[in-house]
Amino acid sequence: MSAAPVIAVAGLTKTYGSAAAPVVAVDGIDFTVPAGGVTALLGGNGAGKTTTLAMLLGLLKPTAGSITVLGIDMLRDRHRVLPRMNFSSPYVDLPHRLTVAQNLRVFADLYAVPHPKDRIAELARDLDFTALLDRPSGALSAGQKTRVALAKALINKPELLLLDEPTASLDPDTADWVRSLLETYQREHKATIMLASHNMAEVERLCQQVLMMKQGRIVDRGAPGELVARYGRQNLEEVFLDIARGRGKAAEQATA
């Protein structure tokens, strides 16, 4: 018997604009995310990835559909599940005038983290920013900011971690380092991670399941290796291009 999914989404829809001229951002998607793995949401710009993540987090109200996270109805009871999850995105920031330690202390308190000073020191050690703890967050480089944002996302040892483009704007060395950290965290805490990314190599390395989105719909899904084999391609990037440009297997599916 398989464990209950950590995320179960059914008929999830988000439209903007008026009823007469609706703009469909997410169009009735269904998916589940199993416990203890890494799932990627892939798609071009405007495919609906960030919108989907925002709905999973309760930041955005769906127009229709249901979301169950860790067994709890997210649309009715999100405050019961939010302490068990966390999030990081380049679209949000930490207050620039506060030091790194101050920012992390505020979020440690919001998540009721026991022994916050110890937890912050532990994260600073793990993410290699102990020397930055007393520096204002606004004075950090892009790579340093990403590490601190990741520390904020890990502060409560979340069972479910949602990441929007976790390695965007990072140099290859730092990006690789962040991926290793995520792998370690996932393995040690048996956590579930869902990430939206444009980096196909990252997805192939980290993820056991991929959800391919295009124009608000999930157009294909599977393990990275399965998708590559099914499309007869060398790697996930080629699969992504097939889907984005509607060619090869993707075109056959569209006309089927």
Add this chain to the structure above:
Amino acid sequence: MNGELLGINPYRILAMLRRHWYVLSGSWTRVVELIYWPAVQMIMWGFLTQFLAGKTSFVAQAFGVFLAGMMLWDSLFRVQLGVAISFLEEMWARNLGNLFVSPLRPSEFALSVLLMGVLRALVGMIPVSLMAWWFFGFSLYEMGFALAAFFASLMMFGWALGIAVCGLIMRHGLGAESAAWGAMFLILPVAAVYYPVAVLPNWLQVIAWSLPPAYVFEGMRALLIDGVLRTDLLLGAFALNALYLALGFAAFMGWFEASRRRGLLLGQGE
């Protein structure tokens, strides 16, 4: 036991107060600014009152009316502005997304900015009230219990307008930022701060009596000029404040939900 009362967790409110304490304690210019503007106003009104006291017997008899009016009005304005600025700090920092995916509830967020509004007003007004006593020999504290009641009433109205302004800015973005500084001045002409409601045209009197500050400032004049504590005015002010606070909260929650529908909580900022 997580200490929650009616779904409100005081520890999360304390976490938000800590966040604002970090901002204020890390920037002495912000603290000075909280004192600077009310101090300039108080000194200007103090000298004007001194000048007028030598010209008219009315001012001579009730020397502190203008100074008290100015300081109470500024308390009201500073509470409202303090609420709005505490909210704007999160907008400027693009931090709303982080906050609202944490266990922090919108009601806890709202309560934290209300408390910050009062703290910011007190940081400014306590030194200024002591300066008024030092420079002009006028002590606001001689009003005793009435001062606490006047301040509480004005604080509630500052909260009501401040939290509604927060909702407005959340829904309409930083383009509506000027409401934080300008909203309270819309009611200044009918708040009866420096003159009685009776000098207003009849139709404006109706508007004035629909707003709590007019009751407070009429009550203040009754106390300072006639030596009478008008509890009827105080009760009227508190009753109206309860209504405005409910409306302010409803507006904030309504705009919060509208922002969630429109996806405005992720990535708003400068």
